[in-house]
Amino acid sequence: MRPHAGAPLSRRRFLARSAAGAATGAAALSGCALQVSTGVGGSGETVTLMVKPDDISPELVKQARKDIGVKIVTVRYDLTKLIGMMTNGNPPDLVRGLGAVDAPYFAARDVMEELDPYFARSSVLRLDDLDPVNDLWRYDGRTQGQGPRYGMAKDFSQDSMYWYNTALFDKAGLGYPPETEPVTYDEWLDCAKRLTRRKDGQTTVFGGSYNGVLTPNLLASLTVSAGGSLFTDDFSRVDFTTPEARKALGWYIDYCRAKVGPSLVQPDPNAWDGPTYQANRMAMSNSGYWLGGLINADKKLAPVSRLAPAPVFEGGRRISPCQAGTGLWMPRRARNKDAAWRVFEWFFGEAPAKARASSGWGIPTLKSLRSLMPAQEEYQKRVLKAQNAELRHFSVIAFTPYATADSLYALFNQIAPAAMQGQMSVDTLAGRLDSVMNEQLKRGKEQVG
Structure with a gap:
């Protein structure tokens, strides 16, 4: 049984209980247990x-x-x-x-x-x-x-998995990634560099896209893959200066600096990977299984598209989160x-x-x-085999309760472009991210109580 809340919660108190006013929050919003549905x-x-x-x-x-x-x-x-x-x-x-x-x-x-x-x-x-x-x-x-x-x-989807276009690999003279064994993140980035095509200062083919769903939970996942945790044990702080988080952040900034795929400093005009991949202008996309809905509808693209496991860091853990x-x-x-x-x-x-x-x-x-x-076509069976093998590597990557991912994403986007353009070191970036994100998390923790 939970404490009964009579009158509606005041807006002021509601906002005071939320992290930096970013979303809803309240202490006791229901009465005792209610009868539940029998279906x-x-x-x-x-x-x-x-x-x-x-x-x-x-x-x-x-x-x-x-x-x-x-x-x-x-x-x-x-x-x-x-x-x-x-x-x-x-x-x-x-x-x-x-x-x-x-x-x-x-x-x-x-x-x-x-x-x-x-x-x-x-x-x-x-x-x-x-x-x-x-x-x-x-x-x-x-x-x-x-x-x-x-x-x-x-x-x-297991969102660290990636699709790749075998026709673009053939054009670049590169061998295909294994379909059930992961490459390392460094190997993935090296491959993306070899697949990227530029003309007259413009990128005509992205070698690979690797942005995850939102940068904060991408970096949380990368840090666990490197063998650590982005958050402290009580989730009240981030620490980008640990060896594992520094490795994760460093790799992502290297990806952005290499300009092999979309980022804050090289946006995709299509705003997401689907149309670019479909136009044969992106060789790899870390969109996970769900992009297959678009790929399957394109009878030319589907037979040359394959799904590969989430990469790993050398010496790190093999994980494949959602x-x-x-x-x-x-x-x-x-x-x-x-x-x-x-x-x-x-x-x-x-x-x-x-x-x-x-x-x-x-x-x-x-x-x-x-x-x-879908498993009617041979290429669908192939994708399904790769996906089913990957399911055993799923794990929950716990996220902080003290701030929204969107609010941390906004802070990252304010600070990181300078590092992506080579105007700030990764170590300086790590320190600045710690400073602003931990201030946000501190306020959130105080408001949750």
């Missing part, structure tokens, strides 16, 4: 989802009405609007989020409903069927990856929890989940749906 309720109800347009299409909204009798109303995801709705005591019933970075942040602020009782009674979403990636949505009050479940990923794990969570003060859970079950375990699994846009997060992943 058959919700018909005739209305459920509000705060999502991005790509998360759920108008067609799926109509399908929900037909399949489970629930009317879905969507509100465009916006952090400021979410804060307003939650402080006014009228939150959405379900909210989109990235499990890899959002789960510890919101769970630490006690604004998420614990979903274990719902999972325990569900015949659709069984615990023994959940892929380990869903552990990104767990938080025990200290460490991500264990404790109560607060959400679920709709699909996922840096997103996009899914949904339920606010603790949501008013329509049973109907929201019915939508949750349907979205993650029924028709929409099956359609996503067969599309190639991500790995299903229920193990029972893996058989639906």
Whole structure:
């Protein structure tokens, strides 16, 4: 049982509990345990989802009405609007989020409903069927990856894996990367340099893209791969000066300085890898399995595209994390929890989940749906073999609960370009990142309490 909260939380107090005002936060936002869904309720109800347009299409909204009798109303995801709705005591019933970075942040602020009782009674979403990636949505009050479940990923990729175009490798006279054994990060960068093509001072072919989902969780993953941790044991500070974090940061700055792929100092006009890779202007893209949804639709590109394991640092650990794990969570003060859970079950375990699994846009997060992943063509079988071999190397890379990834990303983007352009040493950059990020984390820790 949790302390009862009567009146809606004041906006001022809500913001004071958040990290630098970046997102929502509150101490006690629900009453005692509520009766949970048996998986058959919700018909005739209305459920509000705060999502991005790509998360759920108008067609799926109509399908929900037909399949489970629930009317879905969507509100465009916006952090400021979410804060307003939650402080006014009228939150959405379900909210989109990235499990890899959002789960510890919101769970630490006690604004998420614990979903274990719902999972325990569900015949659709069984615990023994959940892929380990869903552990990104767990938080025990200290460490991500264990404790109560607060959400679920709709699909996922191991985002340090990369696609490569064999036709561009052939053109450069290079051998292909192994499909089940990792190359080192240094080998990957050397290969990217050899694959890059320039004309009249312009890059015509990027040798390789390696930016991850957001730079802070990319660097957290790279540091673990190097054998360390970007965060201190209590996640209250970063330390870019440890040998492992310095190696990770140094490698990423080397990548940016080499201008073999998109970065802050050499942006891709397309803003993401997909169109550039599809136009044969990018030889390698660390987009993970989900880019296969685009690749499979291009019958010329698909047969020459292959998926390779996440690289490793010499002497480091072999890991292959997910840096997103996009899914949904339920606010603790949501008013329509049973109907929201019915939508949750349907979205993650029924028709929409099956359609996503067969599309190639991500790995299903229920193990029972893996058989639906595209495997009709020889090239699809090849990709699936590489992906299945990589699954055993997945692990949760715990992120700090004391700041949003976006806020740390903004700080990185302010400081790092000078280093990327060779105007600042990596050691100086490490010190400056520690200074500004730790100030942000300190404020966040004070506000969580």
